[in-house]
Amino acid sequence: MLPDADVIGFGLGIDYADDWGHRGATHSLAFAGLCAGAAALAWREARSLVAFLFLTFAMASHGLLDTLTDGGLGSALLWPFDQARIFAPETPLRVSPIGAGFFSARGVETLLSEIRWIWLPCLAIASVGRLARRHSPGPKS
Numbered sequence: 001m002l003p004d005a006d007v008i009g010f011g012l013g014i015d016y017a018d019d020w021g022h023r024g025a026t027h028s029l030a031f032a033g034l035c036a037g038a039a040a041l042a043w044r045e046a047r048s049l050v051a052f053l054f055l056t057f058a059m060a061s062h063g064l065l066d067t068l069t070d071g072g073l074g075s076a077l078l079w080p081f082d083q084a085r086i087f088a089p090e091t092p093l094r095v096s097p098i099g100a101g102f103f104s105a106r107g108v109e110t111l112l113s114e115i116r117w118i119w120l121p122c123l124a125i126a127s128v129g130r131l132a133r134r135h136s137p138g139p140k141s
Helices: 002-011 029-042 049-066 105-134
Strands: none
Touching: 002 049, 029 049
16 A cells, blocks of 8 residues: 555645656556565565565555556556556556545445455455465475
């Protein structure tokens, strides 16, 4: 959720479409890598290439998922090299209303959309992985 901390910019006069506006720099792949690097500096267990890549992907997934929404300006995934806001070819996710609008009928629609397109597929993938680990030969952790 850290990338969405950029909404504080609205109160500071930063325009949505600015580099540091909503879905701008904080939604980029570069920012994801910087945050993973900062985590590795602060957390010794994150100081391996595998951990760094995992944390980078986890952070980058936010911007990538935002490209699947049906509103807004898209995500600046390639910032600082390219300021263009990007949408995926398909946008099945309902865009979330910002602020108190989240607690509305539209917010419920957004939540249901995220359950359908994100949480249920993730649960299915995790379940398959867990079953595969349970039934694989070798040490269990």
